[in-house]
Structure formats: C-alpha cells, structure tokens
Amino acid sequence: MSAENDRIFGSIITRLINKQNLSREETRQTFLSVLNNETTEMQQGAFLAALTSKGETEQEVAGAWEAIYEADTVKVKFSNAVPVVDNSGTGMDTFKTFNISTAASIIAASQGIPMARHGSRAITSVCGTVDMAEALGVDVDCTADVVAKSIETSGIGLFNGMSPHIHPNALGRILSQIYFGSTLNIAASLANPALPNIGVRGVYSREMVMPVARVMKEVGYKNAIVLHGTVDGTDLGMDEASVCGKTYCAHLTESGDIHEFEISPADFGMGRGSRDELSHANDIQSETKRFTELMNNKSNGPRKEAALLNAGLIFYVAGKSKDINDGISIAADALESGNAFNTLEQWVSAQSSDSEKGLQKLYSYLNY
Numbered sequence: 001m002s003a004e005n006d007r008i009f010g011s012i013i014t015r016l017i018n019k020q021n022l023s024r025e026e027t028r029q030t031f032l033s034v035l036n037n038e039t040t041e042m043q044q045g046a047f048l049a050a051l052t053s054k055g056e057t058e059q060e061v062a063g064a065w066e067a068i069y070e071a072d073t074v075k076v077k078f079s080n081a082v083p084v085v086d087n088s089g090t091g092m093d094t095f096k097t098f099n100i101s102t103a104a105s106i107i108a109a110s111q112g113i114p115m116a117r118h119g120s121r122a123i124t125s126v127c128g129t130v131d132m133a134e135a136l137g138v139d140v141d142c143t144a145d146v147v148a149k150s151i152e153t154s155g156i157g158l159f160n161g162m163s164p165h166i167h168p169n170a171l172g173r174i175l176s177q178i179y180f181g182s183t184l185n186i187a188a189s190l191a192n193p194a195l196p197n198i199g200v201r202g203v204y205s206r207e208m209v210m211p212v213a214r215v216m217k218e219v220g221y222k223n224a225i226v227l228h229g230t231v232d233g234t235d236l237g238m239d240e241a242s243v244c245g246k247t248y249c250a251h252l253t254e255s256g257d258i259h260e261f262e263i264s265p266a267d268f269g270m271g272r273g274s275r276d277e278l279s280h281a282n283d284i285q286s287e288t289k290r291f292t293e294l295m296n297n298k299s300n301g302p303r304k305e306a307a308l309l310n311a312g313l314i315f316y317v318a319g320k321s322k323d324i325n326d327g328i329s330i331a332a333d334a335l336e337s338g339n340a341f342n343t344l345e346q347w348v349s350a351q352s353s354d355s356e357k358g359l360q361k362l363y364s365y366l367n368y
Helices: 003-017 024-035 041-054 058-072 100-109 129-136 144-154 171-175 183-190 206-218 284-295 302-317 324-336 339-350 355-367
Strands: 085-089 115-119 156-160 198-202 223-230 247-252 258-263
Touching: 003 024, 003 041, 024 041, 024 058, 024 171, 041 183, 058 183, 058 206, 085 100, 085 302, 100 115, 100 129, 100 156, 100 284, 100 302, 100 324, 100 339, 115 129, 115 144, 129 156, 129 284, 129 355, 144 156, 144 339, 156 339, 183 206, 198 206, 198 302, 206 223, 206 247, 206 258, 223 302, 284 302, 284 339, 284 355, 302 324, 324 339, 339 355
Parallel strands: 085 115, 085 198, 115 156, 198 223
Antiparallel strands: 223 247, 247 258
16 A cells, blocks of 8 residues: 555545546546555555445446456366356345245256356345255355356356465455445346356446446347336335336347336236245244245245246246246246256255255255
C-alpha cells in the first residue's frame, strides 16, 4: 500500500459518491486493487458501498467480473465439449428460503443437463449453497479439477466461491467481511471456473434484473434468464423464482436480444401453500433432513413446487423444453421417478475425497 495509491483510490470513491460512472477498464483496475489488497480495508468497503449506492452499470459489473475471473479464479477444462449450465443467485435477498437452487440443479442434472454450479457459504442464513452441499456429503473443499470431473461423471459439481482452491487470492477474504448486497456479489457469482454461457441467475432486487442480464450478455452468455421473486402482500424478495408471488424475469436469447416478462405461480397451478414452508430451518441438520426428503420425493407443497418451477426454468433456458410449463413437467418426472435422488447420490460420490463416508452422511438424513 502507498499514500499515492490510497489517494487515487479515494478519488474513485468520490466520483462514485457524486454519481459518476466508471468505465469497464477503470472498474477492472479498481477491483484489481481491492483483490490485491492495495489500499486500506476501510477504502475497499467504502468503494463497494459507493458503487452499490450509485447503482452499477453493466460496464462496471463486467469490469469487476473481468478482474475476479482473470486475477482470482482457477480455470478448468472438460474432456468433452459439453455446454455446461449454471444456476445460482447473488444472495443478500430479504426472504430467506431453503436452498431452492440446489434442488433445482440436481433435478436438471438428473435429466442430462451438466450443471456447473458456483456458490458460497451463507452470510445471513444457515443454508447457503456450500453449506447445503457440505451437509449432504459433498466435498466442498476439493480442487477445481475434482469438481470438473464430478460434472462430467455425475452431471453436477459445485465450485466453492470462498475456497482458496477456486479463488486463491482474495475473494473469500472480502465476501466473509461484508453483510450487504454489492457489485461483488453479482460479479463474483459470474466468475465460474467453467465459464458457462447458459444459466439461470437470481438477483437480490427487482432493479438488478435487467442490468445483470445485460452484464451476462457482456461477459459472453448466449442464453440466460435473470430473475427476482416476490412475496405477495410484503416487500420481501428472493433470488429464486417464487411460488408465493410474482417473479420478474429478463431473458437473454441467442440472438442477443433481452426481453422482460413476469410469471405468477397461478400460471402453473402453483402457490396455494404457505410461504412459511419455504423458509429454511433454524439449523443445518434439520434443514438437510427436509432437503433429502424433498429430493427423495417425500415432500409436497410449496417446497416441491419451488424446486419444480426453478428446475423448469433451467430446462427451458437450456433448450430442453418448449416452454416453462413443459420444463416443470420434465422436472416432476425426474423427481417422482427417483432420478433426482439417484443424481444426488452420484454427485456425493463423485465430488468427494471419501465417497463411502460422503454417502453415509447423506443416508444418515433419511432416518434422521
């Protein structure tokens, strides 16, 4: 660190406070300073807050993504040219549900869609993507190559966004210290080692739907849906498609066009249960039991509906269904036939340093 670097960094913060936008390259350089810890932590936090408060442009988020992907992301290659798909959220939403995206991803993988997930531990809840996978028996501290092999052999793998095996320099340090939604949540979630160009991405606010869709186009996505779900009668929101209120979506198509649309649970004969059933349990063990019951098709109601709706969106964006409703039907067949639970077993076995121990952990929840 130097006084000159701090002065330059401070001038960037001042520009953001004055609502001035940065170029993609300026943002990339500033995020590189954050990742390399080249200024004080106070200034790093002020920068993230000021950029978030101003409202990020797609060029700014793309610059942040570029810095993270280039400087702090391990890259992987697959033995075959499989078009992998991502399904993740930014976190930091106001309605804390069970881990819907993990359930949806397992269902999608069970029907032949290679899911290259990229997530982190929870900051404001008990069941983040990494927490849930770990509780199920998945090795979340493995190398990126192990994850890539898991995707190839079981259809699904999870890159731990807070692991030094995936982001070796700084990302875990920063994400573990901030408790508000920021540009970093969006850009970091896009820094997937597998670099997928198809995906479903949830965001923490409705205002971020179109900007993130434009960012995904900017960084190379060819087909993607960005969404934010709501809860009827409240100001609560979630980074998942909702079965208790409207979901606001933006669809990036292969032509490069982006169009907005809305869906409601009633469109699919859903949404008759209580929203409280979507909330996660107070401890990870109880939540994992409920999750395994869902994946073993022993759970009905809003949880099952949420998993099917979000999986249906994956099938649709991956070109495996003609529309969302058809995707939901495919998802229901996968869950009710047992294929989804079989895929969960295969994932635990494949992404593991000790597959027998991992499976024992998974099976322990069936009789918990």
